[in-house]
Amino acid sequence: MQRILAALLAALCAGICAFGIARATTLGIVRGTVTLDGAPAAGADVTLAGEGSRFTTTTDSRGVYTFTVPFGYYLLTVHDDDAQDRVVSLNVSSDSIQSVDVALTHLKAIAHAVAYAESSVTGNPVAVNQMDRSQIQASPVENNIYNLVETMPGIVQFSYNEPVALGFHGVTYEVDGAPLPLATADNFSQIIDPNQIDSLEVYSGDFPAEYGGQRMGALTNIITDRAEDVPQGLDGQLTEGGGNFAEALGQLDLEGRTGDTEVFLDVDSQRTNYGLDAPTYVPIDDNSNFTDEFFRALTQINYRQTLTFDYGNEFSQYQIPINTQADDPLDPEVSVPGTDDQQREYDRFSSINYTLATKDGNGYFQIIPWYRLTQIVYAGDLADDVLATEPDPITGVVDHLIGLNQDRFATYAGLRLNDSRSVGTHTWKVGLDMWRENYSADETFACYYNECANTGTPVSPYYSASFAQAQAGSQLGAYAEDTWQPTPILAVQYGLRYDHSSGYVGGDMLEPRISVNLKGDSKNIIHVYYGRTYAAPQLEDVSAACAFLGASTGECISHPVYNLKPETDSIYEVGLEHTFSPTLTGYVNFTERNVINVLDTTQLLNTPLFAVFNNALGRYQGVQLRLQDRLPNGNYWFVSTTISGAYAGGISGATFLFGPEPNPPGVPLTSAELLSAEDHDQTVHSIGGYTYLFGATHDWFATLQGDYGTGFPVFFENATEDLTGRLPSHLTFDGSVAKTLAGTPNHGLGIRLDIQNMLNHQYIVKIANGFNTTQIAPGRGVLLRLTEAF
16 A cells, blocks of 8 residues: 555656646646648637636647636637637536637638537536536525535435535535535535635536545535736625515625736625524524635736635524424424524635646646634533423433533644646646644533433533543545547546545545546537545544433433544446537436445434434435536526435444434344435435526526425435335425626626525425434525625
């Protein structure tokens, strides 16, 4: 193993020495040859414009041009004084190579039109989808990053808007090329405010060797602010809004340029009295507020070198909604009126990205140091928490619940190195990811004094016990991969990744990845993929916990065994992408995911927090479908559908969470023979939307989006489902109408109206079952916003 790691590191060092430095891991390459009447067109002007950015170059003596650009939607324009301009539309994804040859002729065209690039075998791969700035802004759910991610196939919405990808927990996020580690038992707030997002890219499969070390159900690449043609000086816009549920928000967005440096500042504040999905149709004690600041600076040192700096700071606070009705058929947990548990969340991150492009534009290297701080404080109302009751599902005896105070604090410091070079039919990429985490936590558990063992400190009406923990850990990942295109119809991406983790849970793994794209004809690309992934739980996932086992035992386990295990996955894909027309494309992708030691979650006491355990085995089988069309007039529509099953069985880690009675009943804790439906298993999920532009200058838009899903299982890993079955299916509609700001820089007045759940269909998301709290989807929400540029 040491020899293998040394070989990967040597390849990285060799790449750094041989190649120059470039822009970001979110890059793709656009290249091709320009001909004039069949001969190479030397000195032709080539422009690639889109996503607010503009790149220019000229062809060399062979008529060849190359761009290395962030993912997104672009227009490629080729100009020669002796010919009519040619304009080509294309999508660029991360790590893709778009080969676009352009043929010019001396014959002048009478009319000018936009052509569309024929699907490139190494272009946008199956299972990779993007949303650009205009699509994000037009979405009715643009105010929530998780809802945006859930519009992609292979991803379903679970508790508290958590996206569940390819059957299990775990979506990895990268912001401007820097990783943003997330614990399985993470917070309620968003990883980043969507107001700060320029564009995003979601991998729901086909993961290159570049990515790993974390749970890989899906990967979301986020670009915040791109290099733009920002004029000298400072411009900005101010947004204010309000709606029902006492929702109010304010946003300040500034952008400016001084010399070759562009700066962006976003400040956001929001509040509502419907913060979390509540256990009742009318929420009780469900206030929340959120503030966020984000700063980004980009400096173009010269035509090859770029330096960027990101800094984000976020604070969120949530009341934990309660149920006070003893005979509520949906929620057996009954709280005392006035119970006021709260969660406060603090998050900061920063990164520096230094890049340098190779002279020929065919390669790049980047170095990104990054830092993250996260703190989650659960402030329980202990005296009232222990008065909450719930009947034992077996004996019917009414038990009092357990109260919790928890303060989790973690800091991460990391470094990322990536280097890529395209030579002939090969595009090589090598890289290194490493970070260190320091974690500490303090927890206090409270048990009702008549039911809890008399081992704690008596504070009427409960006994309490406090525990502290502290741990450091590290993550190291190294990879090497190559995209080989021996012919225009075949592309093979193959790579090897090594991950090593230490902390509460240690381990390592070699992970081969291979993806094959075969272009059957001008309209069809066949896709095959196999990959292995490794994920150790974050230190925050391995926290002390107290499991109250019922009145019959009166026992509170307060000394857990840290026996969580790393998760290992094997992913298989077979897919087909079809081009129906120059603007309409679609794909179907069949995926099987086999997992050992699934990092899964159960409810922590009577709180909405999660504690992590290992299912011994897990399996996901599904088909993902996607259709999308970007019409020449700017109108856009999409449909994403997932038909799947997610199953798990046995408990192989953190067994202390379940006490002496295994779950499901009668299944030994170490058995993995019985696979049953996960509580987040959704057989069918489909979402689609249509955006229509109107007005004299197309500065108005209207969007309608629908979401359908079959119900989740009532109980976790219920093998038969004959007694409990599934919750009802749901169908909801969201809509937006808006007038956007015009011009560059923006000017005028913008207005936007969003309506969530237009039909006011409050469906049951989950019912309390020992693994989840009862959650009911919110009713109709209306939000009106006004934006003024200055």
